[in-house]
Amino acid sequence: MELEKKKCIPCEGGIPPLTEDEILKYISVVRGWIVRDNKKITKTFQFVNFRHTMAFVNEVARIAEEEGHHPVMHIGYGNAEVELWTHAIDGLSENDFILAAQIDRL
Numbered sequence: 001m002e003l004e005k006k007k008c009i010p011c012e013g014g015i016p017p018l019t020e021d022e023i024l025k026y027i028s029v030v031r032g033w034i035v036r037d038n039k040k041i042t043k044t045f046q047f048v049n050f051r052h053t054m055a056f057v058n059e060v061a062r063i064a065e066e067e068g069h070h071p072v073m074h075i076g077y078g079n080a081e082v083e084l085w086t087h088a089i090d091g092l093s094e095n096d097f098i099l100a101a102q103i104d105r106l
Contacts, residue, residue: 001029003101006094008067017091026097033100040085041096043103047078056080059106067102069095 003026018026020038027033033041047053057073057080064070074081084100086093 001026003029003094003098004105006098008069008095008098010068011086011088011093011095013088015089015093017086017089018093023092026092026094030097030100030104032104035092036083039091040083041092041100042081042083043100044079044081047080050077053078053080056106060103063102063106064099067095067099069099071099071103 017039023035023038027035027041030041033043035041045056047056053075057075060071060073060080060082069084069086072083074083082100082103084096085091086095
């Protein structure tokens, strides 16, 4: 499964979120991401200083814009936590794991 090569498909709702079994399949592909309440995935990235943190955040923003799928990011001096879920279905979709895989390539 090469998630980083896939593209996010716009989701306006009307589809069910991934099941627990489906989530387990995807989470095994994106290393270091943590499932929260079977609704979100998060990962914290560490950096040496704020400049490196912001360079990472700006790259995540660029990818998110290209994919039309936007994470929540919590930013600190030397870290950034990225939180993903599909708002329209209040849960996880393949899009979340596609974006996670693309972020991991940075």
